[in-house]
Amino acid sequence: MEELFNTLPKILSFECDAEIREAIVIAVWKKLINNFEEKAFAVRLENDTLVVAVVNEDWKWHLEKLSSEIIFKINSAVQYPAVRRLSFHVDRNMTGGKIPKKPTDKLDSRALLGHVQSSANLIKDEQLRLQFLNAAAACLIRKRKLENRS
Template identity: 35%
Template sequence: MEPIARLLPELIRLSNGQPEVLSAACCAAWALSVGEATLRASRAVALTDRTLTVAVQDARWKRQLEVLAPQILFRLNGLLRQPLVTRIHIIVDRKFMVAETRRPAALPAVTLPEELPEELVDGASVIHDAALRAQFLRLAAACLARDRLTENP
């Protein structure tokens, strides 16, 4: 299992239900719950009201993922160790997919705390969307910093 998968449940716990953290965690779990071909053809976009919206490149992928959605949902919630996602909403969005493939794979320039666990940064590489990956790492850093403050007031 990917190192990031082990950290997702703890990050969710530390987030105290912050929607941005939950969305980023669910999108990361999507990347870990599907195979490489599916990951190349789809992108988890956002979590809204326990529904994970996933963009795919065409109607064929939409039909295929609608059939596989219950299995993916089971794996995804298993990684999160709680039923955060109750439904997967699949949309065909060629513009989103084209924009994603044009984005550079490298992490955008963001300042991350030095104490951010290396396995978390390495594990986040499975999130292909560079902006989402950066957001996930920033939120993870904020959650970990807040947890340290509550442990050592």
């Protein structure tokens, strides 16, 4: 998994669209905030603001106090100023108090957009490429589920 995260700065160095940048930032969020995954999760990246759903006001307050440190860690991990601001929102409807650890849907090649596939093709290591595609598919599936809730 470390190999995958080590490739993220290289992926961002290419001109990639907002959807890929969002998937990368959310993946880094999950890695950095794994101790809080049951209480908060990144929903989307709007320009340079990472929108995060939290289960209650206490967690919102706590994570707001850690915002500058979290932003620094995310940007350091991707070696790119991808996030300048965090926006925390209490959303019990979205989180339901529990956040699924993994999407239940299987990798669906039709869900992968052409630009994700072409980015994956730049990765020489076959196992690393597959990990990237699985991560991208999970992000796209999650995004589709969130859009269907709206």
